[in-house]
Amino acid sequence: WMLDGGPLLPRGGYILGSHLDPGDDVISHLNISAVRVQHGGVYTCLARNGLGSASHSAALNIYGPPTPRAPLNITAVSGGSIYLRCPVSGFPISSTTWQRDGENLPANYRHRVFANGTLLIRNVDGNTDKGQVHCTVRNQQNQAANGRIYVEVMKPPEIAPFTFPENLR
Numbered sequence: 001w002m003l004d005g006g007p008l009l010p011r012g013g014y015i016l017g018s019h020l021d022p023g024d025d026v027i028s029h030l031n032i033s034a035v036r037v038q039h040g041g042v043y044t045c046l047a048r049n050g051l052g053s054a055s056h057s058a059a060l061n062i063y064g065p066p067t068p069r070a071p072l073n074i075t076a077v078s079g080g081s082i083y084l085r086c087p088v089s090g091f092p093i094s095s096t097t098w099q100r101d102g103e104n105l106p107a108n109y110r111h112r113v114f115a116n117g118t119l120l121i122r123n124v125d126g127n128t129d130k131g132q133v134h135c136t137v138r139n140q141q142n143q144a145a146n147g148r149i150y151v152e153v154m155k156p157p158e159i160a161p162f163t164f165p166e167n168l169r
Contacts, residue, residue: 001030004041004085006072013039037064040089066090066137066145076124078155084119086135087147093117099134126153 001008001016008014013036018028026047032039040062046055069087076082086096096117098105105111105119112120117137121129130153138144 001028002044002046004069004072004087005044005074006070006087009070035062037062037067037091038069038089040064040091041069042085061091062089063092064090065141065143066093066139068145068147071148071150073150073152075152075154076121076129078124078126078153080124081120081122082124082151084121084133084135084149084151086117086137087149088135088137088145090137090139090143090145092139093137094140095138097136099136100131105133121151124153126155129153 001014008016008030013032013034015031015033016029017031018026021027028045028047030043030045040060042057042059044055044057046053067089069089072087074082074084084098086098096113098111098113098119100107106113110122110125112122114120117135119133119135129151131151133149133151135147135149136144137147
């Protein structure tokens with residue numbers, strides 16, 4: 001289970017469990033007994049095995065002022081796309097702004113901020129997209145909270161073309 005793209009914290013008030021049903025399906029559940037503002041966000045259940053992975057996400061909105069979460073570390077693949085959600089809880093949120101190195105995002109055609117505040121970075125570049133991204137969320141009472149995400153960019157392997165000499169025996 002993940003919350004806003006990051007791991008669930010060990011002492012976050014969560015109870016996680018899973019069991020095998022009669023049809024041999026694994027049923028996983030997340031229980032929050034005493035809901036607090038910091039429990040709000042997008043929860044993702046991720047299942048993996050040797051054949052692949054599957055995930056499902058759903059938003060849980062908890063009314064309250066913007067509240068910061070721990071900074072996130074996100075790994076992106078060079079040339080791919082990533083979606084960043086500000087690691088801040090609270091609801092309702094009226095605006096989300098993003099910055100990198102003091103410059104407001106979106107800075108170019110590769111960036112897009114959606115109505116829900118999510119930042120999309122297309123064609124991730126290891127030179128310009130690596131590093132800290134800062135976000136600020138505000139509610140209608142102008143209460144604000146700041147979040148940070150550290151983006152690491154990894155390059156997929158490349159193999160240079162090669163040939164064998166024709167006179168090879």
